[in-house]
Amino acid sequence: MQRSIERALEVLAGGCDSPVRSGWSAGLPMFVQASAAGAYAYDESGRRHIDYIMAYGPLLFGHTHPELVTGLDSLAEHGLVWGTTHSEEIRLAERIRAYLPSMQRMRFVTTGTEAMMSAVRVARAFTGRSRILKFAGNYHGHFDVALIDAGASASAGGIPQGVRADVLVARYNDLASVDELLGEDETRLAAIIVEPIGANMGLVQPADGFLEGLLERARHAGALLIFDEVITWLRFGLRGAQGRTPVVPDLTALGKIMGGGLPIAAFGGRRDVMAVLAPDGETFSGGTHGGNPFCVGMAHRVLDLLEAHPECYSYMDGLARRLAAGLREIFTERGLPYTVVQQESVVDFKFRAGRAVQNYDDACSADRAAFACYCAAMLEGGVLLAPSQNEVMFVSTAHTARDVDETLAAAEVALGAAATRSDLPAQ
Numbered sequence: 001m002q003r004s005i006e007r008a009l010e011v012l013a014g015g016c017d018s019p020v021r022s023g024w025s026a027g028l029p030m031f032v033q034a035s036a037a038g039a040y041a042y043d044e045s046g047r048r049h050i051d052y053i054m055a056y057g058p059l060l061f062g063h064t065h066p067e068l069v070t071g072l073d074s075l076a077e078h079g080l081v082w083g084t085t086h087s088e089e090i091r092l093a094e095r096i097r098a099y100l101p102s103m104q105r106m107r108f109v110t111t112g113t114e115a116m117m118s119a120v121r122v123a124r125a126f127t128g129r130s131r132i133l134k135f136a137g138n139y140h141g142h143f144d145v146a147l148i149d150a151g152a153s154a155s156a157g158g159i160p161q162g163v164r165a166d167v168l169v170a171r172y173n174d175l176a177s178v179d180e181l182l183g184e185d186e187t188r189l190a191a192i193i194v195e196p197i198g199a200n201m202g203l204v205q206p207a208d209g210f211l212e213g214l215l216e217r218a219r220h221a222g223a224l225l226i227f228d229e230v231i232t233w234l235r236f237g238l239r240g241a242q243g244r245t246p247v248v249p250d251l252t253a254l255g256k257i258m259g260g261g262l263p264i265a266a267f268g269g270r271r272d273v274m275a276v277l278a279p280d281g282e283t284f285s286g287g288t289h290g291g292n293p294f295c296v297g298m299a300h301r302v303l304d305l306l307e308a309h310p311e312c313y314s315y316m317d318g319l320a321r322r323l324a325a326g327l328r329e330i331f332t333e334r335g336l337p338y339t340v341v342q343q344e345s346v347v348d349f350k351f352r353a354g355r356a357v358q359n360y361d362d363a364c365s366a367d368r369a370a371f372a373c374y375c376a377a378m379l380e381g382g383v384l385l386a387p388s389q390n391e392v393m394f395v396s397t398a399h400t401a402r403d404v405d406e407t408l409a410a411a412e413v414a415l416g417a418a419a420t421r422s423d424l425p426a427q
């Protein structure tokens, strides 16, 4: 394993393809993975770890669900990428729109980054304005606008001053901070972009009235509201986060789970807004792999699975509840003042006292040393967590009650180790 890390550092920049994987933000060694099956990730020594990273969200069905990993040759037999329009991508768009009616027109791209980047461009083209209001701690991918004060493990080097000048960064769940930033000058605003349920500074629920307040402000400014549902769509059901609020976004970005592990994403929204795209309008969005039949075929499989097994959501919810309840019990026993939050298949807590995280300031106040110690001890105990406190635990249909109980046993030990590294009571 050590040798792989050394080899990685020789040829991959920083030893990895995405900085969070390096373990750097928690001061942990990089986890080098050899294989995966179901709910498990295996390291190069062959050791099994219960995996709650789940590829940072896409693996709702675990690593190797037979309906997703077998018969791929049948998806490939007519070719992998065509560069032309085809009936299956039309059918996929129709299926998506049936669940997300706000997406009157859409376009397929490859990653969540592209989906959000394109949605922002469309909003700017439609409004003829350049300014974007976003929220600290939300993550929308790795294009320039998105990286300013982003959550997850993002940083913002290499972003021109001109881009920064067009970005306003507000506090999540704080409409007063939005008003303050918009001030007298809201006429320059093109769009407000938001994770309708935050999942990149831990799991953060929108406060009552927050999303409604954003829509109101966008309307008042003559700007658009863009929902980033790259994590929430399919994680929180076929209607996503927008199925749970009366707020109808003007544009939406999708990605992650819809590809069942393959890269496919989409953006779309109001018909009049999407009409700015060429050939109807003069705004460009397009790519070699957009809507390729292989990934589209996989996305149909994912929707087929979810439609055939709606009970999978209550199964995951049950497991996540068990995990959350077990963690709360350990915290109570140890006198630890942490708050566990759980929504369906997502579980999260931060090493900080007080109420659940509401915004990025809260998230950043968590104890980093205690988390690093906990994360390392969990790995030692056979549980793989994302090496950053901004990430959450993703439960999949492949996890079992036994996995959860094993996780809780590991957490019991790891929390003991972490308490010795934190300012909080060691019991």
Ligand SMILES: Cc1ncc(COP(=O)(O)O)c(C=O)c1O
Pocket: 056, 110, 111, 112, 113, 114, 116, 139, 140, 141, 142, 152, 195, 200, 228, 229, 230, 231, 255, 256
């Ligand atoms: C909410 C959200 N939006 C966008 C993205 C970017 O997606 P991708 O990594 O596929 O570019 C992510 C990735 O984690 C995300 O969590």
